Amino acid sequence: MSDPEAAPPPSPSTPGPVFDAAELEAARVIFARQAEFMMGAAAMDGLPAPDLPEVAFAGRSNVGKSSLINALVSRHRLARASTEPGRTREVNFFVLDERLRLVDLPGYGFAKVSRGTARKFQDLGRAYLRGRPNLKRVYLLIDARHGLKPPDAEALDALDKAAVSYQIVLTKADKLKAGEARAAADATLAAISRRPAAYPRVLATSAEKGDGLPELRAEIIAAAFA
Ligand SMILES: Nc1nc2c(ncn2[C@@H]2O[C@H](COP(=O)(O)OP(=O)(O)O)[C@@H](O)[C@H]2O)c(=O)[nH]1
Ligand SMILES: [Mg+2]
Numbered sequence: 001m002s003d004p005e006a007a008p009p010p011s012p013s014t015p016g017p018v019f020d021a022a023e024l025e026a027a028r029v030i031f032a033r034q035a036e037f038m039m040g041a042a043a044m045d046g047l048p049a050p051d052l053p054e055v056a057f058a059g060r061s062n063v064g065k066s067s068l069i070n071a072l073v074s075r076h077r078l079a080r081a082s083t084e085p086g087r088t089r090e091v092n093f094f095v096l097d098e099r100l101r102l103v104d105l106p107g108y109g110f111a112k113v114s115r116g117t118a119r120k121f122q123d124l125g126r127a128y129l130r131g132r133p134n135l136k137r138v139y140l141l142i143d144a145r146h147g148l149k150p151p152d153a154e155a156l157d158a159l160d161k162a163a164v165s166y167q168i169v170l171t172k173a174d175k176l177k178a179g180e181a182r183a184a185a186d187a188t189l190a191a192i193s194r195r196p197a198a199y200p201r202v203l204a205t206s207a208e209k210g211d212g213l214p215e216l217r218a219e220i221i222a223a224a225f226a
Pocket of ligand 2: 065066067080
């Protein structure tokens with residue numbers, strides 16, 4: 001017998017077990033605890049000791065990495081957003097609840113810096129992704145309005161090659177209608193279906209409105225402490 005109250009079938013972008021209320025709440029509580037900026041590193045030999053699990057946020061410049069980190073921890077200026085470019089050239093480490101680090105990677109697709117400088121940042125990002133034993137997952141951010149672009153495909157290739165587990169997160173979903181954001185997530189999931197290191201769930205988020213943040217917090221906790 002069909003139940004008129006039953007939830008609609010899951011969207012292809014959200015297969016598998018979704019988090020239950022207790023898991024979402026546990027993640028919310030951790031992300032409400034103390035979050036602080038630890039350090040920025042401009043070279044591999046400046047990284048902190050790999051003594052806590054880390055999850056890293058990667059994506060093109062302006063995709064919303066810093067805004068998403070701020071929104072996850074409900075702090076407006078923890079990871080500085082766009083206005084302070086110096087910081088964006090380093091690998092920035094934030095410690096959450098003294099048990100997990102959130103890592104803001106240099107953006108790729110720089111328009112305003114020289115090719116040589118851009119390469120240097122990207123090399124640092126790549127070196128971090130390849131050589132970090134405590135890196136549990138990378139969140140590759142994609143603007144929900146634009147979808148995967150050639151520079152993103154390069155980043156995905158590098159992640160697949162490094163065999164680092166990564167999950168795609170769509171940003172700025174508030175700029176789309178709900179149905180459009182869902183469709184963008186489904187299309188992105190279809191586009192990465194054959195990529196070996198891609199986690200088979202795509203989240204649509206908004207740092208501005210909070211969409212998808214409870215689920216992303218739960219994903220991060222699950223990945224970090226699995
Ligand atoms: N509407 C909207 N704008 C956002 C969102 N996240 C970031 N932005 C804007 O996008 C721009 C770049 O964000 P930023 O976090 O600095 O990107 P980053 O370069 O990847 O760190 C800023 O103007 C943000 O205000 C979002 O969820 N919704
Ligand atoms: Mg930033």
